[in-house]
Amino acid sequence: MTETDSAARLADAASRLGQKYGRNSLAAVESDSVRVGRIVKALDEFMECVRYLNTRRSTGAILNLDSEAAVQDAIYLMLRPWILDLVPENPTDKVAGRYTIKDFLSKAARTVVEAKYIRDVNHGKNISKELHDDIETYRHHPSCRYLIFFIYDPNAVIPDRAALERQIVVERVYDGVPLTCYLILKP
Numbered sequence: 001m002t003e004t005d006s007a008a009r010l011a012d013a014a015s016r017l018g019q020k021y022g023r024n025s026l027a028a029v030e031s032d033s034v035r036v037g038r039i040v041k042a043l044d045e046f047m048e049c050v051r052y053l054n055t056r057r058s059t060g061a062i063l064n065l066d067s068e069a070a071v072q073d074a075i076y077l078m079l080r081p082w083i084l085d086l087v088p089e090n091p092t093d094k095v096a097g098r099y100t101i102k103d104f105l106s107k108a109a110r111t112v113v114e115a116k117y118i119r120d121v122n123h124g125k126n127i128s129k130e131l132h133d134d135i136e137t138y139r140h141h142p143s144c145r146y147l148i149f150f151i152y153d154p155n156a157v158i159p160d161r162a163a164l165e166r167q168i169v170v171e172r173v174y175d176g177v178p179l180t181c182y183l184i185l186k187p
């Protein structure tokens with residue numbers, strides 16, 4: 001079956017459900033088609049999207065990625081049109097006396113996307129601890145089976161990217177529940 005056939009079947013199923021049960025069912029069918037691999041592939045194109053926007057006009061940079069919030073905004077604009085249940089900045093349940101804010105959550109894809117902006121050399125050296133702290137928090141979340149870390153390191157200050165990837169990109173199992181972590185480092 002080709003991708004076009006799959007898309008047509010999905011659209012037909014969504015249409016039938018939408019007619020029978022309303023818009024929420026349509027969104028559920030569309031969201032079910034979102035898979036973590038597609039999210040990772042889309043995020044891999046981040047720099048191409050930024051390059052396009054920043055070179056399209058001669059007036060200068062359109063996207064000024066100088067903070068974590070700016071990176072989050074760009075990610076949201078990239079993902080939201082096709083991940084209909086993408087929720088930005090959703091607090092987790094209280095764990096060990098504190099809340100954690102998930103940058104993005106898709107319950108249908110059972111995926112959390114955490115965006116990080118590497119501010120300086122010290123932050124680059126300590127990012128591994130920050131990611132491991134996030135893993136500890138998200139492993140308890142009922143809607144998180146895939147955790148994607150998107151790290152924007154504009155000055156390339158993370159000392160050993162390969163070592164960081166070896167530490168993070170592994171499938172973990174906690175109390176019989178899998179958690180698969182992905183790492184996307186840009187630029």
